[in-house]
Structure formats: C-alpha cells, structure tokens
Amino acid sequence: MQVVATAGHVDHGKSTLVEALTGANPDRLAEERRRGLTIELGYCWTSWPEVGEVAFVDVPGHERFLTTMLSGVGSVPAALFVVAADDPWMPQAAEHLAALDALRVRHAVVAVTRADLADPGPAAARAAAEVARTSLAGAPVVAVSGRTGMGLDDLRSALTTMVASLPDPDPQADVRLWVDRRFTVRGSGTVVTGTLPAGTVRVGDTLVLGDTPLRVRSVQALGRDRSAVSGVARVALNLTGRVDDLGRGSVLVTPGAWHHTTVVDVRISGDDRPPVAPVLHIGAADVGVRCRPLADDLVRLTLARPLPLRIGDRALLRDPGRRMIWRADVLDPDPPRFRRRGAAARRALQLAGADGTPHLADELARRGLLHRQRLRQLGIPLARGEHLTVGPWLVAPGLARTVADRLPTLVQAHARTHPLDPAAPLTVLASQLRLPTPDLVRALVRPPLEVVGGRVIAPGADGLPPKIRKAVEQVRRDLSAAPFAAPTADRLRELGLDDRALGAAERSGRLWRAGPGIVLLPDAADTAVELLGELDQPFTTSAARERLGTTRRVVLPLLDRLDKAGRTRRLPDDRREIVR
Template sequence: MHVVATAGHVDHGKSTLVEALTGTHPDRLEEERRRGLTIELGYCWTEWADVGEVAFVDVPGHERFLTTMLAGVGPVPAALLVVAADDPWMPQAAEHLAALDALGVRHAVVAVTRSDLADPSAALARASAEVARTGLAGAPVLPVSARTGRGLDDLRSALAAMVAALPAPDPASDVRLWVDRRFAVRGSGTVVTGTLPAGTVRPGDSLAVGEEVLRVRGVQALGRDRAEVSGVARVALNVSGRTDALERGSALVTPDAWHHTRVVDVRLTGPSEPPTAPMLHVGAADVTTHCRPLGDSLVRLTLDRPLPLRVGDRAVLRDPGRRLLWGADVLDPDPPRLRRRGAAVRRARQLATGSPGLAGELERRGLVHADRLRRLGIAREDAGQLEVGPWLVSPALAQALADRVPSLVEEHARAHPLDPGVPLAVLATRLRLPSPELVRAVVRAPLRIAEGRVVAPGGGGLPEAVQRGVDAVRRDLASAAFAAPTADRLRELGLDERALGAAERAGLLRRLGSGIVLLPDAPDRAVDLLGTLDQPFTTSAARERLGTTRRVVLPLLEHLDRAGRTRRLPDDRREVVG
C-alpha cells in the first residue's frame, strides 16, 4: 500500500480532487459536507494497476485547523499539494508547503486545480517557483480539472510514478503508530486509526501506549479485515485493554522497543529564533514545549508529556502567535543534563557534527546495552568498540578497565592471601560492571583466568607457611591414603578451614567435611578398593578395606553417594555403581 497526504489552501479543491481520483469523497462529517469545508482528517483509497493500493489522507486547509493538518501529514512520506488556478498564491498554501518541507517530505506532486475556470499558467509558474525553494524542488506541477477530468490521467501517472519511487520500509521494524482518530464500535470496542510508516501489525499483537500494554483484536486496512498489515499503510486497529490514555496524538508502539522522553536535543531549520514555548508536532502528536537555545540552530526541548522518539525523527516546531514553522531533526532523545556554567555551549559543540551515532553514544556513556541502542534508534556500526554479548564498550573505557584490573588483583591478593586470584564477579562489582563476562573481556596478559578467577603471574600459590603445612599432610597421606589427619595435627601444622579451603582450590587436598581432608584422588582410590568387596557391603567392611576410622569413612561414603559412585540401600548397606 502507498499513502499520500493532501495539502493546500482552504477551498482550493483538495477533497474534490481526491474524490475524482478515488471515486469516494473524503469528508465524513455532516458539517463538512454542509459547509464544503474539511474540518477533520478524511480518508479514501483506490487501486491502480501499476502500483496497487493507494490511500489518500485529506487534510483541512483552513488556518484554524493547521494542527489537524500536521497530524495527517506527519507520518506520511508523500504529498499532493493542491493550488487553485483561479486564486493567487495563498497563505495556507505557503504554510502547508513550509510544513511539508519542515517535516522532510521529499516526494510530492503539485496539482493546479480549476484549470477549466482560469488560465493555469500563472499559478503553474508561481507554484513551481515556490516549490523550487524547498526540499520538494523538482516535483511535477500539473494543471488539472476535477470537474471536467482534464489532466487527471497525467496526474494519476505522476502520482503513480511518485509512489513507485518511494523507498520500501522495513516490515520487521518496530511499530510506532501515531493515532489520528479514536472511536467506539458497538460490539467491538475501541478502534483507532493512523498511518503505519513501517513494521507489521497482526491480530493478537501487543502494543503499548505509555506504560499500558494493549492487545490488537483486529486489523483493517482500506475497509477490509487483514491477517497482517505492513507499512506504509492506513490501518484501523480494534484494541482491548485499558484504553483511557488513547487519543489523537497517542503512539501505539512495540513494547520495550522505544525510549519515551520529555527532553530532546534537536537541530532547527527555519526563519528565525523560536519562542520560549513553541508547539512540537511529530507524527499525529502536538505537545507544548520549553525551548532552550544551545547555539548554532541547536536547541533543547522539554516536552509537556513524554513521546517515543528516536535519533533521526523529523518534526515541526511551530510558533502559534507568529504562525512560523521550523523543521526539527531529532539528534538525541536522551541528552545529558546541563548542570554547570557553559554546559549548553559544550553540548552544542558535541552536536555540531550531527546525530551522536554509536561512536558519540559510546564516548558519552562508555558502556551501552544493545537494547538501549535499539530504543534510541542508533544503528550498530564499527566504532572500534568491544562487544561482549549484548554490551558494547567504548575503546577508551575498555582500555581504562584493562589498566585497572592488575591493581585490583594485587590489592585483593594482599587482603586475601589464601585466595587463588580474584573471582570475576568480585572484579565486576569493583569496576561497576553489569556482567563478569565484561571483566573476562578486558583481562590482559600476564594476568590469566583460571576457574572463574583472575590470577596474577605466579599467583594462585599458597603462602609459604600454609604450603609447608599442606606438604606435611600430603606426605602423611602418601603412606596412609585414608588416615585423615586429626584436628590436633591440623592445628599443629597451622591449617585452619580457610587454609584448607585455599589448598582445595589449588587442587592439593580434598575436603570431605569439617576437618576431614584427603588427597584429591582419594575418592577414585576408594571406589577401586570398595569394588573388590562382596556387593553390597557394610560400613564396617568399607572401613576395614580402606584401613581408616568411622570418622573418615562415613563422610567419604556420603561423598561417594552424592557423586553417584556408590548407592546406599534401605538396609544401610552400599554397592559400587558401574
């Protein structure tokens, strides 16, 4: 589907021309038909052989309804600008053209209507000259008469060529549907309409408005139920849930995919300095703002209510008093606070080269989650970053982290001499990182990672006094593998629970319980010896075969049970498994 918005001065024949192109009059309200004046947004559609479905959003041309006009044009990528041959160039034609230019609409056709009532040459020349001064320069300017049909074929051809040249939006994009109409249908409930610029909507989908998540019960496009609709398209959604917040200007969005902001930095293009409290128009929304100049056409807008905005969004800033318009390019929908003297000037320098992009975002934050980039609309690119799972780390921060790790490892070794290195999780906490895997990624030689710990060169060893005690225990066990040293013997050797734990982590001893230590291979040797007994065997038989005491054999057998190497039977006898 393709969507085209009309634009032009009041009573220049926009609705009549749309009716001639589609066979349907877009005015819905009785008052509109009675007065011959479009007040609300109107919609009608047709189908052309070469390009398929084409929907028209007909906007009001009266100066009092500029807000409604902007709501209709805001999400639409192409326009039909209508100028009457029997009228001079009028204020709303200029204002609507300025609005299209400010919104970044670059695909348009200009129709000079009523060419049967007056020579259209002057109007053609003036419209061409006015359009040439905007971003719509080069748009076809064609004479047409909706009453006689003169020029309609040429106009259809120009419109078909324009929509065929529009870039195809991504059907997999996150959804953001600006609501331009809400109403209730008996038996169905709440229905909203809008122009879907990209993405896909299906019945059963969840869409959020603010913090409320609504369910899409049904999808219609061009008057027909659809299994799915992808942008660009005019859609009507039947939604259920807490719909109190839904109104014109609301945005239905993919949940958790958009950053809702009340503060945004933008670049303006326009006639002069904006006022302190202009209106911001984006999509179908209009919001009062506070405008703070930063410098060089850069301003910070503080919005009366949060909106889901992304880098690269295009909006209109409007001064209602002077009827002036500015184009507003969203540079940063999540800008830093301006806390100190001169912060605005420094911020303007940061933004002078354009949108922050990935490099700028990383420079500012150091560490960014991929989901945040998605919400802000910042594309993934090569900015020299370190990528660890969903995390992106700036080159500067990655280097700073790598430089800090050695001193933290050394500090930990002094405070905990029995620990064989620093756990990655401990370093992540010290470095204020959200994941131990980020620490793993910045560890540099000669440091190494062993069993989830960062170990210094030569690290992982035991203090000399502890090592002497462990060596003595190992000598004792070498001649009697299951004669675990007594508590007195361990105390004599200076081996407390912390020292024994360090020895176990170093792979020198194995603890079976409080104060019970054997060599690391003791379980394997025990299974081999117990396998020579008649199966099943008693605890006493095991004690005799291993040449040890009940103090040792009981925790040893329990260890083998937990490891699945022996099986304890209901009569308390055991058997070797496998």
C-alpha cells in the same frame, strides 16, 4: 499500498480533488459538508492498475487546524500539494509547504486546481518557484479541475509515477503507529486509525501504549478485514485492554522495541531560534516542550510526556504565536544528564558531527557501553567494529582501555584495605567502575591480574604466608590432575593446612571448600554441573560419584552444595537432576 497526504491553503479544492480521484468524499462530518470546509482528517482510497492500492489522507487547510494537518502528514511519505489558479500564493500554502520541507518529504505532485476558472500559468509558475526551494524540488506541476475533470488523467499519471518511485518499507520493522483518530464501534469497542509507515500488524498481536499492553482484536485496511497489514498502509485497529488513555496523538509500538523518552537532543534547521516553550510535532502527536540551547543549531528538548523516539527521527518545532516552523532531527533520544557546570557546552562538542544517521562506532564512542536491546530501541544498526562484545553488551575501545588501566590500582587498593582478603570481588569492582555487570570486569581483566573464583587478584597479593601459599599451590596441582579427588585430612595436616589457612586460601580465591574438610578448585561447581549434565537425567549418587571420579566422602557434600545453590534438584527417591 501507498499513502499520499494532501496539503495546501483552505478552500483550494483539496477534498474535491481527492473525491475526483477516488470517487469518495473525504469530508465525513455533517458540519464539514455544510460549510464546505475540512475540519478533521479524511481518508479515501482507490486502486490503479499500475501501482495497486493508493490511500489519500485529506487534511484541513485552515490555519486554525494546522495541528490536525500536521498529524495527517507526519507519517506519510508523499504529498499532493494543492494551489488554486484563481487565488494568489496564500499564507497557509506557505506554512504547509514549510512543514513538508521540514519533514523532508521528497515525493510530491503539485496540482493547480480551478484551471477551468482562471489561467493556471501564473499560479503554476509561482508554485514551481516556491517548491524549488524545498525538499519537494522537481515535483511535477499539473493544471487540473476537480469540477470538470480537466487534467485529471495527467494528474493521475503524475501520481502513479510518483507512487511507483516510493521505496518499499521493511515489513519486519518494529511497529510504531501514531494514532490520528479514535472512535467506538457498537458491538466491537474501541477502534483507532493511523498510517503504518513500516512493519506488520497482525490479528492477535500485542502492542503497547507506554507500559499498557493492548491486544489487536481485528485489523482493517481500505474498508476490508485483513489478517495482517504491512506498511506503508492506512490501518484501522480494533483494540482490547485498558484503552482509557488512548486518543489522537497516542502511539502504539512493538513491546520492548522502543525507548520512551522525555529528554532528547536535536539539531534544528530554520530561521531564527525557537522559543523557550514551542510545540513538538511528530507523527500524529503534538507535545509541549522546553527548549534549552546547546549550540547554534543544537538544542535539548524536555517533553511534557514520553514519546518513543529513535536516532534519525524527524520532527517539527512550531511557534504557534509567530507561525514559524523548525525542522528537528533527533540526534539522541537517550542523552546523559547535565550534572556539572559546562556540561551543555561539552555535550555540544560531542554532537558536533552528528547528523541524525545512527552509526554504531560513533554512538559507542559517545556512550562507552551499549546493550543490544538498547541498540534496537535507539535504532542503531549492529555492525562489525573494534568494540568488545561481552554477552549482550558492546564496549567501546576507549572505555575498555580505561577500565583495564584502572583495574590494577583498584585491586591494589582493595588488597591494602583487606590484607586478609586481598582478592577484589568482581561485584565490588563493577560497582566502583559503574559497570552494570561483573561479567564486563571479568572480560577486561588483563595480565598480570588474574580472575580466580569470582575475584581479581594480583600476583603475590593473595595475603597468604609463603609457606601456606606453597602448600595451597601443591593442592591445586594435585586437583588439576584429579579435580574431585579432594585431599584427605591427613594430607592437609601433612601440608600444614588447618581450618584457618584453608579459610584464607578460600578468601583469596585459590581454593573452594565444598564442605567440612572437603577442598576443591574454585571452579569445581561449574565443572561438576557440566559433567553431571552428561548423565541420563535423573541420576543417582553412585552415578555422580563414578562420573566425577571421586568418593562418597566428596560427592555427598558436593551434591548438597549444588542442591542449595539451585543447580541440581533432589527428587523424593534421592535421585537428582540438573536444573536447566
């Protein structure tokens, strides 16, 4: 299916033309038919052999209903722009054309209606000249009469050619459906309609309205029940759940796939500057915003309510008082806060080269750090590059160097303030570096620093006296050959390692006490879980002892520690199993 929106001045024959093309009247309200004036959005469809199903969104042309018009064209990739042969170029035609240009609609056909009432030549020439200055440049101009049928075949041919050239959206894309109508069907409940630009909606899917989940009970497209519909398509969804806040301008999205924002940095295009409080139009939504200039064409918008936006989204800013429109290209829907004087100017420099095309390297350079989930939410494609990947995190090369350079100073400072516990915990360093997880610190530690047992330590900074350090290193050498052959009490006394010395060795991250008098390497718990996981589950204490190559003196307190840590589970028959 493809979707085409009408545009043009009031009473220039948009609805008549849609009816002539589809055989159905898009004006569904009695008042619309009585007055001959489109007030709400209308929908009709047809099927042409060359391109299949084509739906039309018929929008009102009166200036009082511009908001409704914008909600109809906001998600539609193509337009049928209508002017009348027996009227001059009209203000609303100019405003609609400006809106289509700002939205960068590139696929269009211009219809000069009422060609049976006046010579269409002057109107066609004026329309072609006006369109040539916009994104619709090159659109074919066709003279037509919806009343007599004159030129309808030519118009249908031009529309067919245009529709055939439209790109096919990704059916696997995340869903974002801007609701342009809500109503209630007796026996079914709440139904909403909208233009699905990409992705697929299936019966049984869950979509979210903000934080509210709504289940799709049924799906219709072009008046027929469907099990699934992929964009571009006109869809009607029967929804269940908390629907109180659902209405025109609402947006339904794939759960977890979108970033809902109230602050967004955009680049604007248009004459003059927008006012302090314009209206933002995107999809079928219109939201009041506060506009703060950053540079000549860069502004920060603060929205009255959250919207799910991505880098590259195109919106409109409108000044209703002056009837002016600006294009707004979304550069960053998740911008940093301004905390210091001059932050706005610095932000403008950061965005100087941004054009609304999301590039991973550029976004990482600006942000330093990104989670894979946030990549998806902001619409940034994952790509190869010089960044560091740590689990779900991507780290910019610049941030990686900065953190690696700061770590020695932070570790030394910790050692000075904690002389008996000089090894700096990864969690402490992560907090000091404002990193979201200690795993990032671990990945950015560089020699001569060393990570031992969840702590970062500098050479010779373990706080152990030379004699104790020598004894601890001997124990570590013995354990490296037999990781679970813990030294006996006699051996520890022989080496001069009493409880106080062992406590210092454990704090330094050089050893780990699994129980009273049981000393192992710091990673012994991880190694034990890995080895015990190779046994048939559940396993006995005897099987664990044999697999670890140790004695009951060691295996019993070790298993007890693993139980308490939630890494093994003790069963009523005293057997155990690994907790996956």
